[in-house]
Amino acid sequence: MSQIGWVARRSVRRTLRQPALIVPTIVFPLFLLAVNASGLAAATKLPGFPTDNYLSFALSVSFMQGALFAATTAGAELATDIETGFLNRLSLTPLRGAVLVSLLASLVYLAVGLIAGANLAAGVGGAVVLLALAVLIGVAFGGLGLLMALRTGSAEAVQGLFPLMFVVFFLSSLNLPRNLIETDWFRTVATYNPVSYLVEGIRSLVISGWDGEALALGFGMAAGIAVLSFAGAASALRTRLTRT
Secondary structure (H helix, E strand, C coil): CHHHHHHHHHHHHHHHCCHHHHHHHHHHHHHHHHHHHHHCHHHHHCCCCCCCCHHHHHHHHHHHHHHHHHHHHHHHHHHHHHHCCCHHHHCCCHHHHHHHHHHHHHHHHHHHHHHHCCCCCCHHHHHHHHHHHHHHHHHHHHHHHHHHHHHHCCHHHHHCHHHHHHHHHHCCCCCCCHHHCCCHHHHHHHHHCHHHHHHHHHHHHHHCCCCHHHHHHHHHHHHHHHHHHHHHHHHHHHHHHHHC
């Protein structure tokens, strides 16, 4: 455990020493939040829309985008260590840096959202649960980044995961509640898309308060993705170490 701790601290320090890994994670989602909150505010007039404050509705999008950056950060860092021959000592510890980035970004998103006028229906306790869910989602997506890195051994390939995941994000209930999506195929895809339940878990704490079903689905989906991604990453790691 002592050895793992030293290597994990190295990963955190390396992340903090690279502002290019942290700044885009925070700034880019906030920029999109500002654009969406101002440009899509009229959506709150739709019958059945869950809130009259679109900023509150859109705030969850920032947490999901932060988790996406965590996946890219974890994967790219591990791929770099593979390329430089440092894999045997580092193993899967780049995830620690990704978790740090995800937590810092989530704190900023929550603070900026509340200052800008978003509501947090679940209160202070809900803020803690929201951050816990956001970090768990960051870990789950970070595991996907590690899996991609171990499969390909290329930082460039991991970077290519970003646009692919963006497509998956927008085929979910990210920008509109599922019950208000009128296009049948889009609503069906969003219903089967795990991202919908992740974002709805976060959104429930902001808009409706303590929604047990939404939170159970959100935490369950995040945990499921984490388990599957880490199982795949562990298998890929064994394969790569056997080859070397």
